[in-house]
Amino acid sequence: MFDKLFEAQQKADEVKKRLDGITVTGTAENGKITVTANGNKQVQSISIQDGFFKEADREELEELLAVAVNKAIEQAENLNQAEMAAMTKNMFGDLGALGNLFGK
Numbered sequence: 001m002f003d004k005l006f007e008a009q010q011k012a013d014e015v016k017k018r019l020d021g022i023t024v025t026g027t028a029e030n031g032k033i034t035v036t037a038n039g040n041k042q043v044q045s046i047s048i049q050d051g052f053f054k055e056a057d058r059e060e061l062e063e064l065l066a067v068a069v070n071k072a073i074e075q076a077e078n079l080n081q082a083e084m085a086a087m088t089k090n091m092f093g094d095l096g097a098l099g100n101l102f103g104k
Helices: 002-020 050-055 058-102
Strands: 023-028 033-038 043-048
Touching: 002 058, 023 058, 033 058, 043 050, 043 058
Parallel strands: none
Antiparallel strands: 023 033, 033 043
């Protein structure tokens, strides 16, 4: 039993390390704002085109920045869930799908 728990922890750590190396992006205003995050949902960088930065007002910039961050985090969350589901299925086979018995 403890061997399985230890193995699960090791696999989870491996997935976390792999997700650290995967990047996703979220954009707003046709790429004028780009947010890059890793698969663990940590924002790595934010880029705003010079022209847009000069012409946008503060409120517009804040709103679009929030949109781009949310898109990047959503992509990272989807990637994270897919990686964890694959790890669970590899470790536990069909037992990982038991949650589906209850309509989830």
